[in-house]
Amino acid sequence: MAEEVGIERIADYVGEEVTIKGWLYAKTGKGKLQFLQVRDGTGVIQCVVFKKEVTPEVFEDARSLTQESSLIITGMVRADERAPGIPGGHEIGVSDLNVVQCVTEEYPITPKEHGIDFLMQHRHLWIRSSRQWSALRVRATVIKAIRDWLDSQGFLLMDTPILTPAACEGTTTLFETDYHGTPAYLSQSGQLYNEANIMAFGRVYCFGPTFRAEKSKTRRHIQEFWMVEPEAAYVDLWENLKIQEQFVSYIVQTTLRERQSELESLGRDVSRLEKIEPPFPRIHYDEALEMINRAAAKGTTVPPEDEPLPAIAWGDDFGAPHETYVAEQFEKPVFVHHYPSQVKAFYMAQEPERPETCRSADLLAPEGYGEIIGGGERSSDLEYLERQIERHDLPREAYEWYLDLRRYGSVPHSGFGLGIERTVMWICGLQHIRETIPFPRLLGRIYP
Template sequence: MTPVTTIQHLSDHVGHDVELQGWVYNTRSSGKLGFLMIRDGTGIVQGVVSSQGVPAEVFAAFETLTQESAITVRGEVREDQRAPGGYEILVSDLEVHQIAEDYPISPKEHGTAFLMDHRHLWLRSRRQHAIMLIRHEVIRACRDFLDSNDFVLVDTPIITPNAVEGTTTLFELEYFGRSAYLTQSGQLYNEANAMALRKVYCFGPTFRAEKSKTRRHLTEFWMVEPEIAYCDLECNIGWAEELVAYIVRRILETRMEQLKVLERDVGRLEVIKTPFPRVSYTEAVDILHKAGVEFEWGGDFGGSDETVISEQYDQPLIVHRFPAAIKAFYMKRDPEDERLVLGVDILAPEGYGEIVGGGQREDDLQVLVQRLEEEDLPREVYEWYLDLRRFGTVPHSGFGMGIERVVAWITGVQHLRETIPYPRTLTRLEP
């Protein structure tokens, strides 16, 4: 009985017969010598089919194979310098489960619109496979880091009755005769959960109906949001930078092969270490001025501003203490400067933009009520949230980290749409 294995474990079987279950990635042939690239979901390996070494019907079966046909092959694992990857299978038996019809994605170049229309098939390609493995590892690293530091996963609702930040566009849905919205952040619920369980996080999909058409935006994306009771801005920054550094370290430890497939310059990742450089918003404005960028204190940074600022460093950059006017109502005022709030963003290097946003929350009932009024937000729907300031209010902080932006930065891909299996954007709902 030939043991079944997977391509990622082939090196354990050199010199022995194995069985692989997979799909045809590509075929080549030199007359009576056939080369068969086999893909099995864990990797790609070359199979060699010799007309002299196999029964005639096996070689005939090889000749019928098309791209993405489903097959089982058996044969001896060999180490061979001529094989891509260094290992190959000397095929002795080939079982065809299905001959695939004309596969739309050829090994040559395609446009992104075409590939996105075939996203369900594009995921089989080497590059997308590598991105998905890294995405998985980024998510696992987030969970491992938080779990091992005594954070409790407490889920927050996807369907919500009102906006977290009134101004942002929400996806509205009909909920048994009344309006409801898809969540754009679990934060307000996180704050309640932190008062119950001290250190918590939520991890789930987030929805923004913004009409943004840039490579940095999706309408549906995944976010991990930690929230910590008895934690000020400094404490919050510490958690955020340790999380980011942990993720980078983990990917370098476990996914070097995938980073190679993506031709990522890993030197840019290997230098990442805490503490990250910090600048206040006001210092960041100075950086812009010194770089010759026209920018008025009080405004929000645009994508190109962020790039100019973060390019001064080879580390993720922590920007803190923003003007209150450009941040949400729940951000705590800076006791040392009333114009500012205790917010923090982390900008990824190499122009990948904001990967983390958060801050210390306003814990004073009167100030919070006043901020709601200033923002013209309906107080009734926030009554439960205000309860958190009536019953044992304490300093607390939290942040959200966008998974796709982190994956884009680590993998070095240009567009967020390749970092999620089925991207949802302004112009794309299928497949």
């Protein structure tokens, strides 16, 4: 038998006989000539079966193959720019074909269009389709880039618990579960534990699933999502931003380099991504507010609904249209820093000269993809934190350990959380977050 190769490396085998093990993705026949599009998990390639070049049995097998039948194919690799595929440009002239399983029931997902409900009910099959497959390959690369960069920059992976005794930030709705008779909650952030970890390890990150039980039903929300949260001791707000812009740029550039075929198959305009490198613009909340209200006064509208941008008062948090408007003004992601303390988590450090603001920063992705990072400098002031816990009506006893961190060697420190799915959505140019994770958990949907 010829050498078994992966389709993603097929260009290295032109002129050689190879074996592909995979599934029939699509087929068009033209009498004595059959075009099989075969996928093997690493790519899609066109395999051509000429009646004269194979045995009658093989030709009949090829002719009668059904969508998603599993098969093993052997043949000669040749370059041909007419050939579709991921990556395209090569095809296999089939000499032998072995049907592993011929699908006899109709495969539900045809090459025609389908509705979202139908596709989501068949998510376990939908992930075989090229757009889903490409996006999930990009996701894996984004995650690898994240870990490679952090590991190489001295951040140590420290896993934080998923079952937690209390709300981390006290604002969002949590999933409650039973922990041997006492209530426990699925983690919405590893943030507070990370602050303990940095006092032991200097620079750390946690990377895992987080859970938000809000009844959010938009293209940017899922109930279970993955977040990477780096945290570092002796790092202030401004150094934190430098880390973030290098980090995000590395993720984007690595994906551009390693997932060219997938981004192309997604139809992504990569020229927008090629521009993503440090430095990113930084604007103060006051400045952003002014920008928004100036535009609102002129009756500016924002996509995707083209509704008028509402004016806001100082102290208000930005809504989705405000974020979109601000991000639209820049080609790169933009940092908005020094939000009013009242709209941010209790642990954000106060700005000494403007105590009503905090040393926080959000990173807004371009092209309307919204907030991909939330972060900032954490308060190292014990008394301020005690007051904040009271002000936010949080159970003091649950935070005693956290306050200990300010009693024993408190230092300035910062961190941030990057949402994996929103980042993948932006890099892939997708319209909905549900396509960025294999099995999304959406409001009212937990099958399959």
